[in-house]
Amino acid sequence: MGAQGNILFSGVGGQGILLASEIMAYALLAAGYDVKKSEVHGMAQRGGSVTAQLRYGDKVYSPLIEPGRADIQMAFEMMEAVRYLPYLHKDSTVIVNTQKILPPAVATGKTTYPEDVLDHITARGIKVVLVDAFELAREVGEVRTANVVMVGAISAFLPMASSVYEEIIAARVPVKFKDVNLKAFAAGRKVSQG
Amino acid sequence: MAAIGDDLVWMSGNEAIALAAYEAGVKVASGYPGTPSTEILENLSTYEGVYTEWAPNEKVGLEVALGASFAGVRALATMKHVGLNVAADPLFTASYTGVRGGLVIIVADDPEMHSSQNEQDSRNYAFAAKLPMLEPSDPSEVGALLKEAFALSEQLDTPVLFRTTTRVAHVKSVVKKGEKINSPVIPGIERMPAKFVMLPGNARVRRVAVGERMVKLKDLAETAAFNRVEPGVGQRGFITSGVSYLYVKEVFPEAKVLKLGMCWPLPEKKIREFASEVDELIVVEELDPFLELHIKAMGIPCHGKDLLPDQGELSPAIVRKSLDPASVAELFAPVPLPMRPPNMCAGCPHRGIFYNLSRMKVFVSGDIGCYTLGFLPPLSAMDSCVCMGASVGIAHGMAKALGAEAKGKIVSVIGDSTFMHTGLSGLINTVYNGSSSLLIILDNRITAMTGQQDNPASGSNIKGEAANSIDLEALCRAVGVRQVDVVNPHDINSCRKVLEAALERDEASVVIARAPCVLLPEMKKAKHIPYSTRLADCTGCMACIRLGCPAISWNPLTPDEAVAKGYKEKQKGFALINEVQCNGCGQCQALCKFDAIVRQEA
Numbered sequence: 001m002g003a004q005g006n007i008l009f010s011g012v013g014g015q016g017i018l019l020a021s022e023i024m025a026y027a028l029l030a031a032g033y034d035v036k037k038s039e040v041h042g043m044a045q046r047g048g049s050v051t052a053q054l055r056y057g058d059k060v061y062s063p064l065i066e067p068g069r070a071d072i073q074m075a076f077e078m079m080e081a082v083r084y085l086p087y088l089h090k091d092s093t094v095i096v097n098t099q100k101i102l103p104p105a106v107a108t109g110k111t112t113y114p115e116d117v118l119d120h121i122t123a124r125g126i127k128v129v130l131v132d133a134f135e136l137a138r139e140v141g142e143v144r145t146a147n148v149v150m151v152g153a154i155s156a157f158l159p160m161a162s163s164v165y166e167e168i169i170a171a172r173v174p175v176k177f178k179d180v181n182l183k184a185f186a187a188g189r190k191v192s193q194g
Numbered sequence: 195m196a197a198i199g200d201d202l203v204w205m206s207g208n209e210a211i212a213l214a215a216y217e218a219g220v221k222v223a224s225g226y227p228g229t230p231s232t233e234i235l236e237n238l239s240t241y242e243g244v245y246t247e248w249a250p251n252e253k254v255g256l257e258v259a260l261g262a263s264f265a266g267v268r269a270l271a272t273m274k275h276v277g278l279n280v281a282a283d284p285l286f287t288a289s290y291t292g293v294r295g296g297l298v299i300i301v302a303d304d305p306e307m308h309s310s311q312n313e314q315d316s317r318n319y320a321f322a323a324k325l326p327m328l329e330p331s332d333p334s335e336v337g338a339l340l341k342e343a344f345a346l347s348e349q350l351d352t353p354v355l356f357r358t359t360t361r362v363a364h365v366k367s368v369v370k371k372g373e374k375i376n377s378p379v380i381p382g383i384e385r386m387p388a389k390f391v392m393l394p395g396n397a398r399v400r401r402v403a404v405g406e407r408m409v410k411l412k413d414l415a416e417t418a419a420f421n422r423v424e425p426g427v428g429q430r431g432f433i434t435s436g437v438s439y440l441y442v443k444e445v446f447p448e449a450k451v452l453k454l455g456m457c458w459p460l461p462e463k464k465i466r467e468f469a470s471e472v473d474e475l476i477v478v479e480e481l482d483p484f485l486e487l488h489i490k491a492m493g494i495p496c497h498g499k500d501l502l503p504d505q506g507e508l509s510p511a512i513v514r515k516s517l518d519p520a521s522v523a524e525l526f527a528p529v530p531l532p533m534r535p536p537n538m539c540a541g542c543p544h545r546g547i548f549y550n551l552s553r554m555k556v557f558v559s560g561d562i563g564c565y566t567l568g569f570l571p572p573l574s575a576m577d578s579c580v581c582m583g584a585s586v587g588i589a590h591g592m593a594k595a596l597g598a599e600a601k602g603k604i605v606s607v608i609g610d611s612t613f614m615h616t617g618l619s620g621l622i623n624t625v626y627n628g629s630s631s632l633l634i635i636l637d638n639r640i641t642a643m644t645g646q647q648d649n650p651a652s653g654s655n656i657k658g659e660a661a662n663s664i665d666l667e668a669l670c671r672a673v674g675v676r677q678v679d680v681v682n683p684h685d686i687n688s689c690r691k692v693l694e695a696a697l698e699r700d701e702a703s704v705v706i707a708r709a710p711c712v713l714l715p716e717m718k719k720a721k722h723i724p725y726s727t728r729l730a731d732c733t734g735c736m737a738c739i740r741l742g743c744p745a746i747s748w749n750p751l752t753p754d755e756a757v758a759k760g761y762k763e764k765q766k767g768f769a770l771i772n773e774v775q776c777n778g779c780g781q782c783q784a785l786c787k788f789d790a791i792v793r794q795e796a
Contacts, residue, residue, distance in 0.1 A: 048536035
C-alpha cells in the first residue's frame with residue numbers, strides 16, 4: 001500500500017454530501033486504509049456552503065486536510081468547486097456536478113452568478129471532470145441518486161474495484177432503491193472512464 | 195488494519211461516546227441538544243438498558259444526572275460549551291457533594307463558532323470548579339478514556355468533566371468496541387446528609403475533602419497512562435491535548451510529545467521532567483492559553499500563544515505556519531465569490547413572522563435557534579441575540595430603560611424549545627415587573643436547529659414515544675399574561691393585524707406563531723401542493739423576492755429580453771418559483787398584488 005490521499009467534498013447543505021462521503025469512507029476502509037473524516041453539523045446545513053474532509057493512508061493523524069493538499073475534490077455545485085480552490089494543488093482532480101444552486105444574494109437579485117466560474121480552476125491547469133449528475137440520475141430513474149452518480153465518477157480515480165462500492169451501496173440504501181442506486185453508480189463511473 | 199466488522203466500527207466521536215457510555219454501564223443520561231454534542235444522547239437512546247431524556251435545559255439535565263448518581267447508578271449529562279454556563283450552578287456544588295454512582299459531564303466546545311455564539315474554553319471550568327477534566331483526541335480514544343472517567347469518579351468521589359471539540363465530536367474514525375462493565379456501586383436510597391446537604395457547616399467540611407481530592411488527582415495525573423510521553427528526535431518538545439495532539443503529530447511526526455489525556459489537574463513532575471529533556475518547550479492548544487498559563491505558573495518557561503493563535507480552531511496548516519513557516523507551500527489564491535450563508539428552508543414558518551417584523555419598524559430582540567437566521571438579508575429582522583432565553587429579559591430591560599418611548603417598538607422572538615429552556619423565567623419577570631413588551635413564541639413543534647429533537651412542548655420524548663406536552667397558551671396565561679393570541683405564521687396578512695394589535699397594548703402580551711417545521715418527518719412525507727408563477731402576470735415588483743425563500747429566484751432581464759418576453763421594456767426581471775423546492779406554504783401568494791402566484795391544483 002503506502003498510498004495516501006485527501007478528498008475534499010464541497011457543496012450546499014441538503015445535497016447528500018454526507019452519504020457520498022460515507023460510501024467513500026467505507027470503500028477506503030474495505031481496501032485496508034486507515035481513514036478519518038471531518039464534517040460540520042448544525043447551522044451550516046441550512047442551505048449553506050458545506051464541506052466534508054476525508055483522509056486515508058497507512059496511518060492518519062489529523063482529520064483536517066491542509067490547504068494545497070486535497071488530491072481530489074468532489075464538488076456537488078459549480079461555485080462550491082471554486083470556493084475551495086486554495087485546498088487544491090496543480091495535480092489535483094476536481095469532479096464537478098454541473099449544477100448551479102443560486103445563493104441568496106443571487107436569488108434575490110443583489111448580484112449575479114459568476115459566468116464560466118470553472119475557468120478559475122482550469123486556468124491553473126487543474127484537471128476537471130464534468131458530471132451532469134442530476135441528468136444522469138434522472139436517466140436512471142431517480143433524481144435523488146445524484147450523489148451516488150458522483151460516487152461513481154470519483155471511483156474511477158481510486159484503486160478499489162467497482163464491486164467494493166456496489167456492496168457498500170447495496171448495504172446502505174433501502175432494498176427497493178438498490179438497483180437504481182447501482183445504476184446511478186455505474187452511470188457516474190462511466191463518465192470518468194470516458 | 196483489520197476490516198470493519200464485529201469489533202471494529204466506523205463512528206463519530208459522539209457515537210463513540212454513546213457506545214462507551216453504554217459499555218460503562220450508564221443507567222441514566224440527560225441533556226439538552228446543542229451542536230456539537232447533540233448526537234450523543236440521540237445515539238445513546240437507541241441502546242437497551244439506558245434511560246435517556248431531553249431535559250428542558252442543561253441545569254436540569256445535570257441535576258437529573260446528579261440525582262441518578264446519588265441513587266447509586268452511573269450517570270451522564272451532555273451539553274455544548276454554553277450549556278455548561280447554564281449548568282454551572284449545580285456543577286460547582288456537585289464538586290463538593292461528590293457522587294455515589296459515577297458521574298460524567300460531557301461538554302462539547304465549538305472553537306471557530308461553527309454553530310455557536312461564542313467560543314469559550316470549558317477547560318477553565320475544570321480549574322474553577324476543582325474538577326478533573328479528561329479530553330480525547332479522536333473517536334478511537336473515547337472508549338477507554340470514558341470508562342476511566344467513570345472509574346475515577348467513583349474512586350475519588352468526584353464528578354468528572356469530559357471535554358470534546360467539534361473536530362472530535364464530528365470526526366469519524368475506526369473505533370474498537372469494548373467490554374460491557376458494571377459499576378461496583380449498589381443502587382438504592384442512602385441518606386448521607388453530611389455529604390449531600392450543602393449547608394455552610396457541611397460545605398466547609400466538604401471543601402476540605404475537595405482539596406484533598408485534588409492532591410490525589412495530581413498524583414494520579416503523574417502515573418496515569420493517558421498522560422504519556424512519546425519519545426522522538428530534535429530539540430523541541432510539545433505538550434498538547436485533545437485534537438491539537440493530532441495536528442502536532444501530523445506536522446511533526448518525529449517530535450517528542452507529552453500528550454495529556456487529562457487537561458486538569460496537570461502532572462507537574464512529569465511536565466518538569468519533560469521540559470528538562472528538551473531545549474524548547476512548546477504548548478500547542480486551541481483557544482485559551484490554559485495549559486500554558488498553568489505550566490508557566492509552575493515556573494517552567496514555555497512557548498504557546500506567543501507563536502500560536504488564541505482564537506478560532508487550530509489545524510495542521512495553522513500549526514505548520516506558526517511553528518515551521520519554511521515548510522508552508524504556496525497556495526492558489528481564493529476567488530471572490532458570492533457568499534453562501536445558511537438560510538431558512540423553503541416553507542419555513544419563521545419566514546412569515548420575520549417578513550412582518552421587517553416591515554414593522556420594531557427592535558427585534560432575538561434568541562438562539564434556526565430563527566436567528568431572520569437576521570440575514572433580505573429580511574434583516576433581528577437586532578440582538580445573546581444566549582438561550584435572553585430575548586425576553588433584554589426586551590423588558592429596553593422597555594424599562596426607554597419608558598413611554600419604547601411603547602409599541604420592542605418585540606422579543608423565541609422558539610418553543612428555547613422558551614422551555616430559559617425563556618419562561620424572563621416572561622415571569624416581564625409580567626411581575628410590568629412592561630408592555632411583546633413576546634412572540636415561534637412554535638414549530640420541535641427543536642429544529644440541532645436536527646429535530648423533541649422538547650417538553652412537542653408531545654414526544656427522546657425515543658419518539660408519546661409524552662406529556664406542555665400547553666404553551668395555558669402556561670403563559672398561568673404566569674399572568676392576559677392576552678395570548680395564536681396565529682398561523684404562513685398567513686402573513688392576518689398575522690400582521692394580530693401583531694399590530696398586540697403592540698398597542700399597555701401590558702405584557704404573547705403571540706404564539708404555530709406551524710410545524712418543514713423538516714419534521716411527517717411534514718417531509720406529506721404531499722405538498724406547490725405554488726407556481728404565472729409568468730405573464732409577473733410585473734417584476736420583487737415583493738415575493740423580499741421573502742428570501744430559497745424556492746423563489748429573481749431572473750434579471752435586459753430591456754430587449756423584457757420586450758421579447760412580452761413585458762414592458764422597463765421591467766427588470768421576473769420571479770420564478772422552483773416547484774420541486776416549494777413546500778406550498780403560500781406566504782409568497784399573500785404578497786403578490788398581481789395574482790401572478792397560483793397554487794397548483796391537486
